[in-house]
Amino acid sequence: TSSRRHLSTAQSLPPTYEKLFNKYTDVRRVLGKQRLTLAEKILYSHLDNVEESLLTDTDNGRSIRGKANLRLKPDRVNMQDASAQMALLQFMSCNLERPAIPASIHCDHLIVGSKGAADDLEAGIQTNKEVFDFLESAARKYGMDFWPPGAGIIHQTVLENYALPGLMMLGTDSHSPNAGGLSTVTIGVGGADAVEALVGAPWELTAPKIIGVELTGKLGDWVAPKDVILRLAGELSVRGGTGSIIEYFGSGVDTLSCTGMATCCNMGAEVGATTSIFPYTDASARYLASTGRTQATRNIDALQNFPGAGADRDAYFRFQADEGAQYDHVIQIDLSKLEPRINGPFTPDFATPLSKFKDVAREKQWPEALSAGLIGSCTNSSYEDMTRVESLLKQAADAGLKPASDFYVTPGSEQIRATLERDGTLETIESAGGILLSNACGPCIGQWKRQDGVTKGTKNAILTSYNRNFAGRNDGNPETMNFLASPEVVTAMAFAGSTTFNPMTDTLKTPDGRDFKFAPPRGLEGPQTPFEAGEPSLGVLSQEPDPSAQIAISPTSDRLAFLEPFPAFPDSELSGLRVLVKVTGKCTTDTISAAGPWLKYKGHLPNISTNTLNTAINAETGEVNAAYDLDGTKHTIPELAQRWKERGQEWLVVAEHNYGEGSAREHAALQPRYLGARVILVKSFARIHQTNLKKQGVVPLTFANEADYDRIAAGDIVATVGLYDMLRNGGQGDVHVKVTKEATGEEFLIPTNHAISKDQAGFILAGSALNLLSKGL
Numbered sequence: 001t002s003s004r005r006h007l008s009t010a011q012s013l014p015p016t017y018e019k020l021f022n023k024y025t026d027v028r029r030v031l032g033k034q035r036l037t038l039a040e041k042i043l044y045s046h047l048d049n050v051e052e053s054l055l056t057d058t059d060n061g062r063s064i065r066g067k068a069n070l071r072l073k074p075d076r077v078n079m080q081d082a083s084a085q086m087a088l089l090q091f092m093s094c095n096l097e098r099p100a101i102p103a104s105i106h107c108d109h110l111i112v113g114s115k116g117a118a119d120d121l122e123a124g125i126q127t128n129k130e131v132f133d134f135l136e137s138a139a140r141k142y143g144m145d146f147w148p149p150g151a152g153i154i155h156q157t158v159l160e161n162y163a164l165p166g167l168m169m170l171g172t173d174s175h176s177p178n179a180g181g182l183s184t185v186t187i188g189v190g191g192a193d194a195v196e197a198l199v200g201a202p203w204e205l206t207a208p209k210i211i212g213v214e215l216t217g218k219l220g221d222w223v224a225p226k227d228v229i230l231r232l233a234g235e236l237s238v239r240g241g242t243g244s245i246i247e248y249f250g251s252g253v254d255t256l257s258c259t260g261m262a263t264c265c266n267m268g269a270e271v272g273a274t275t276s277i278f279p280y281t282d283a284s285a286r287y288l289a290s291t292g293r294t295q296a297t298r299n300i301d302a303l304q305n306f307p308g309a310g311a312d313r314d315a316y317f318r319f320q321a322d323e324g325a326q327y328d329h330v331i332q333i334d335l336s337k338l339e340p341r342i343n344g345p346f347t348p349d350f351a352t353p354l355s356k357f358k359d360v361a362r363e364k365q366w367p368e369a370l371s372a373g374l375i376g377s378c379t380n381s382s383y384e385d386m387t388r389v390e391s392l393l394k395q396a397a398d399a400g401l402k403p404a405s406d407f408y409v410t411p412g413s414e415q416i417r418a419t420l421e422r423d424g425t426l427e428t429i430e431s432a433g434g435i436l437l438s439n440a441c442g443p444c445i446g447q448w449k450r451q452d453g454v455t456k457g458t459k460n461a462i463l464t465s466y467n468r469n470f471a472g473r474n475d476g477n478p479e480t481m482n483f484l485a486s487p488e489v490v491t492a493m494a495f496a497g498s499t500t501f502n503p504m505t506d507t508l509k510t511p512d513g514r515d516f517k518f519a520p521p522r523g524l525e526g527p528q529t530p531f532e533a534g535e536p537s538l539g540v541l542s543q544e545p546d547p548s549a550q551i552a553i554s555p556t557s558d559r560l561a562f563l564e565p566f567p568a569f570p571d572s573e574l575s576g577l578r579v580l581v582k583v584t585g586k587c588t589t590d591t592i593s594a595a596g597p598w599l600k601y602k603g604h605l606p607n608i609s610t611n612t613l614n615t616a617i618n619a620e621t622g623e624v625n626a627a628y629d630l631d632g633t634k635h636t637i638p639e640l641a642q643r644w645k646e647r648g649q650e651w652l653v654v655a656e657h658n659y660g661e662g663s664a665r666e667h668a669a670l671q672p673r674y675l676g677a678r679v680i681l682v683k684s685f686a687r688i689h690q691t692n693l694k695k696q697g698v699v700p701l702t703f704a705n706e707a708d709y710d711r712i713a714a715g716d717i718v719a720t721v722g723l724y725d726m727l728r729n730g731g732q733g734d735v736h737v738k739v740t741k742e743a744t745g746e747e748f749l750i751p752t753n754h755a756i757s758k759d760q761a762g763f764i765l766a767g768s769a770l771n772l773l774s775k776g777l
């Protein structure tokens, strides 16, 4: 077959590209000359089930998107320190020697930004030592790359080291799509999904729709790549990208730097996109070279010119869309006409052009004083960003000006920081009074201990070059208004100390009374000599698995605990379950597993489980977080669940509509399972949470007749009827629950619906997806 021919002739390619090339050839065999977008080429060349997914197509690609279930085999998994904890604990419970694909761990989320890089890093390491020690020990044992605290923010490190055109990666963080700036399909997922990929199971995704963004022209003065995505967010809104990949194309793409493209992809998360991607350009090749990956550019050249594809140009894996590829929807942006934007407050899609911002700020009575300007983070800490900022700082210094607001800079990685130090940029920042924070997320994820006296509840405005601006996101103060802009605009406005200053038109007064107007920022796309590696102690630990390495978890730890695999489903129907609590109203994943201070316990299932459903409303009493034991004693919901767990009493929760909406937090499924939940019976589920429950071995059922919600009460005895057969029949068959009222002995059957597929029935029977998948290898 043609694929065999390619297998033998592709020997000159490096193994990953050889594999992708061969798979891509299979895809072409199935799809013929159908024109594909870049995102589709990359996704489909990672399919585990090419024929099954693509042969469903009867309509030139249109019946794949939004419909086909893609089973994908990603090339690697990247994890940040907060989400890596539970992911690794679950992976460890599989008893495998090494992950099926390469993985890396990045310690970036737990460092608090406060006084400055050196102090903050030391304090962060002390506070979180046991978590970092655990992550490092797991990395040693399983041969995963470990980036210690201070090494950098996951997305910057990934872009500098792991992103490569044509690859597909999963990242346990929503801004993982950043790597799309280097033509990599990278999707943000939860820990459980990451573990499935680590054990070698295919990762499932409904084939996304493709939103095309056609860029033409060239960015003008003061306009940055950030403004492309700020403008797009204004158009698409926070939900406009849901179920879609945003793919950029057009002549304007060739005018952007690789890191600028990454910024656009990073913030695609703000419109809910599955991921975002740019084609491979000369700027991508330059970035690969400056980050020390010249071999990669040679490999790409070899792939682009590989003779195996014959005369069929479409079959070349060129990291570009085929000419004439169809998008579900195309948005056109002329870069030459683009104006800087400022987005916010409290939502990233409220976009105001810079020229109108003064009026809008006054009309909406946003604070005029700017309390702080913060630049950097995973979104905007590139060499280009920082040198453009440097050009503004130098002008201001020459005029004798200092920033009027506090001005913080977070480098995205040690490599960036060291290179900026070498090239004198850091000195310019520090002599302007800029406070350099450690190479970590810091204020971007609420890890910001403000030193300026702005206390919780005080209304104030900050301007950041970050990506998210929900209330409380940066300093925990819901009254802090975070406005998002490019680093250049943030910097210039920090000098004015005012939200109504427009650096393109307005002037500042110098100390000697002259009018000063910033000239437009100028910077360099990348360093003139390759990036510096930086402090050796902040480099990566990369080694083969060491099975003799001990996992560092203290038995007395309150932040980390080993996970025991969940037991398998009994060889029978479930019987003798009791209704723990009947919940009314909204029950989000936040209700089931609260965030905030609880995040500290993400790696300790018993401890974090003490928050289970602690803001749920008891339907029978109207109380929050109240449940009653069979003897009538009142407890909090998690306390009663714990008591029942100790007694061996398994239980179910009854609730209303859209149970488990909100973020895809896996703890919201793990915690009830740990405490003894077997069934969740509700009027309807949020889709992702329903899937998460099945992955953890909990049976999600919905009332066939909603009115039955009123017939069942806390404390009722419940048995399943038909569930065991349905599971053994791969999800086929009806399920009822038999309810017994203890006081009266009354019994009745409630019909239910389920959405359990064959695979998921296997997960539930095995006790969890992981139990099954780890056995299957």
Ligand code: F3S
Binding pocket: 108, 109, 153, 154, 155, 173, 175, 377, 378, 379, 440, 441, 442, 444, 445, 467
């Ligand atoms: Fe997330 Fe850290 Fe970036 S918090 S947004 S990865 S800086």
